[in-house]
Amino acid sequence: MFGAGTLDERMLRRSIYFMIKRSKLIPSMQLFDSPEPLVSQGSRPATIIAPQALHFMNNGQVRASAMELARQLKAQPDTAAAVTLGYQTVLGRAPTPKEQKSIASFIDVQEKSYANNGRELALADFVQVLFGLNEFIYVQ
């Protein structure tokens, strides 16, 4: 059930089910203040550091997830519907009109900036931005 554990980034289960080996700590979890696994933790430190941002910007696993969702968004009839589905999937709410507007112009510019497959890549760029939002990172 837990598999060999630890360093396989394709693990799709919630991290609470991971088997953690102390010699093979998961880099992305370390990055987000995963508790030291040898002792119980009364409270957990939370840091905001640049390597976390780099993770959202450049990590292969993050990008692959964004591409995956982008493929679903691409099937929507228009940008507004794609943005709404993206918000519902990632943040569990509908976008505000203001957000719709900012994102629509972003997707438009991004789409034109890619030579091939612009629509899908622009949507993936948008999904990646959603992953980097404070609203996604913290449950308020």
Place this chain on the structure above:
Amino acid sequence: MNTLNHLNRRQMLQRAGMGIGSLGLASLLQQEGLAAQNPLAAKNPHFKTKAKSVIWLFINGGPSHVDTWDYKPELAKRDGQALEGFDRFTGFFANAVGGLMKSPFEFKPHGQSGKHVSSIFPNLSKHVDKMAFIHSGHTESNNHSPALFAMNCGLPRMGYPCVGSWVTYGLGSESDSLPAFVVMSDPKGRGLPKGHAANWGAGFLPSVYQGTHFRPTGDPIDNLKRPTGMNAEQQRRQLDLLKTLNQQHFEVNPFEESLAARIESFELAYRMQSAAPEALAVDKEPEHIRAMYGLDDDKCKHVAAQCLTARRMVERGVRFIQIYSGGMENQRSWDGHNDIAGNHSQFAGETDKPIAALLQDLSQRGLLDETLVVWGGEFGRLPVAQKSKKPGRDHNPHALTYWMAGGGVKGGVSYGETDEIGHKAAVDKCHVNDLHATILHLLGMDHEKLTYRHNGRDFRLTDVGGEVVKEIIA
């Protein structure tokens, strides 16, 4: 129920507990003095000193003090004699204990201080007048991993914050575009120091203070390259949108104190993408510098690149840099169980020129005063031979030599002594805790005041020990 139906999960949590999670976070951050600001922001030391940064050359595997810096003529006189009363379980190979063994290397006096140095350091020996030697070091374990943990974290067990993490926790970073604490390990495929990342871990300190281990091959830092097919402008627009959306959200949910820090972290990350490769571009150095470090010399070019990188990092405000010489154990590091002559000649050959160049380069740039250079490993080696076709030396936790240079230490001094054969620290003994207390002191920190509350008590790097070795401080 009706009302609840209109609430999504986030709003529900927020209204029900006013964001229990966020309250906990805010109070925790305040308690640590990190509230809504970068935990790596530069902080004032306890008192003013010269050293701002540290370059620690970790001589991995356990360098033999009696074959490097701790000259023992008595060993030559008693070469081959049995050492009476010797506990054959001191090292690892109880059944291979031989007689006392003289150093295979010749020692000659160098510099104004007349320090006797082994012939394996033809370049470093020119800098003895910059160095303060501690000959009376001793540690807690005769085994690599625990001894590495002790030397790095103060205790011979894993899970404690290392010196670099404590220093970064205490002083923050001077750089706004590079990691504060960098670790470089052997790039020749000989493995990692035993205990791996626990040697540069932050333990119970916030993980922001852990060392950034530069990958020995390939990209040195995780996630530094943009996704394939994305250019800088495209990514810039992503960050601009992220900022806009974050700010729009903040107008509706003004409780997010951390937002400014989050936005700044993305900006720093964007800068790091160009700053880190720039700091690592040792091939941009002028020819005479490259030659001085030995960057074109096959024997030592890997350490040369690391030493040169260390200097470039120090110039750019990186706080703590650790370079491991050698990989794992036995012939892959300074762990000279067999053929001590061949082993130490090889690893001294890999490091002598680059480290000497580093001292000279820091010195000529006026950086040596504010950079503490530390040389040493996890334990010393025995004065008796480990029997083998070509004899070696086994582990010795009772004696080890460290030297420091720059950063406010006296040059050309020697502190403490081992006994006449170099078996055990004998005069002015210096425990690992004492060494750590001294390093923190040189950086302007009182090792008894640099604490972190964990599991119900305040922890220190030096646990309940540590005396500053004032004799080596200028």
